[in-house]
Amino acid sequence: MTTILVPYHQDERLAEDEIPVPADVTVEPRFPDGDVWPRITAVCDATAVAVAPVVADGAVPLVLSGDCLVAGGVIAGVQRAGLDPAVVWFDAHGDVHTLQTSTSGYLGGLALRLVTGAHPGKYADAFGLRPVSPERAVLADARDLDPAEAAYLAASATRRLPVAEIGAATVPPGPLVLHVDVDVVDAGELPGLRFPVPGGPSTDAVVAACARLTATGRVAAMHVACPWWPAADGARQAARARLLSRLVSRS
Numbered sequence: 001m002t003t004i005l006v007p008y009h010q011d012e013r014l015a016e017d018e019i020p021v022p023a024d025v026t027v028e029p030r031f032p033d034g035d036v037w038p039r040i041t042a043v044c045d046a047t048a049v050a051v052a053p054v055v056a057d058g059a060v061p062l063v064l065s066g067d068c069l070v071a072g073g074v075i076a077g078v079q080r081a082g083l084d085p086a087v088v089w090f091d092a093h094g095d096v097h098t099l100q101t102s103t104s105g106y107l108g109g110l111a112l113r114l115v116t117g118a119h120p121g122k123y124a125d126a127f128g129l130r131p132v133s134p135e136r137a138v139l140a141d142a143r144d145l146d147p148a149e150a151a152y153l154a155a156s157a158t159r160r161l162p163v164a165e166i167g168a169a170t171v172p173p174g175p176l177v178l179h180v181d182v183d184v185v186d187a188g189e190l191p192g193l194r195f196p197v198p199g200g201p202s203t204d205a206v207v208a209a210c211a212r213l214t215a216t217g218r219v220a221a222m223h224v225a226c227p228w229w230p231a232a233d234g235a236r237q238a239a240r241a242r243l244l245s246r247l248v249s250r251s
């Protein structure tokens with residue numbers, strides 16, 4: 001397995017140990033000056049450049065970043081290797097806002113919607129992502145939807161499933177990209193998240209769902225997004241390292 005670290009939240013570089021995992025490759029994009037969108041898509045493009053050769057070699061890259069928006073880069077890298085993946089999106093949130101519906105302005109809250117084709121001029125087109133059709137995207141958990149997101153999903157082909165129901169038979173056929181925002185895990189087990197949501201599945205349940213999908217042999221790449229604040233102390237840092245190592249090994 002090749003572990004690719006993308007130590008960014010949007011265009012902000014994270015501190016050295018903010019994603020405590022040993023990495024084979026660290027992605028360092030070259031940023032244009034100015035607007036945040038070309039800077040975000042520079043991260044996605046550099047991620048795709050790192051992912052594509054690993055997939056083309058028949059290996060499964062594991063990408064770790066600080067930000068859900070990196071998912072598009074992972075998917076684009078898998079596409080550059082000649083595959084047409086569906087997406088399983090583990091997240092406490094829907095991430096299906098548009099610039100018009102977001103009430104917070106947090107761009108990570110648009111991430112899945114961007115991957116499925118929203119605002120292509122700002123995102124997908126900039127790094128050659130072919131948007132994933134909404135019926136080839138499944139939301140795992142997404143227990144904290146804003147009203148506009150609930151309205152969109154009620155009419156969308158993107159399905160929502162509890163983590164316990166995620167498995168070979170319930171996800172789309174063909175190759176898969178797994179996107180796991182660590183905030184899918186119950187906030188009580190993972191303090192210090194940017195957008196904590198209680199009432200979620202345990203770490204064990206999330207790791208088991210990822211393991212069920214890995215066992216299908218259809219996982220082409222995995223992205224673990226860590227939108228958390230810097231760890232407040234050593235115990236919290238150690239807990240994060242344990243979570244990531246379990247997700248990486250899916251056991």
Ligand SMILES: NC(=[NH2+])NCCC[C@H](N)C(=O)O
Nearest residue numbers: 068093104106108109195227
């Ligand atoms: N993947 C995430 N952490 N998303 C957080 C989104 C929170 C909220 N729904 C918003 O759009 O502002």
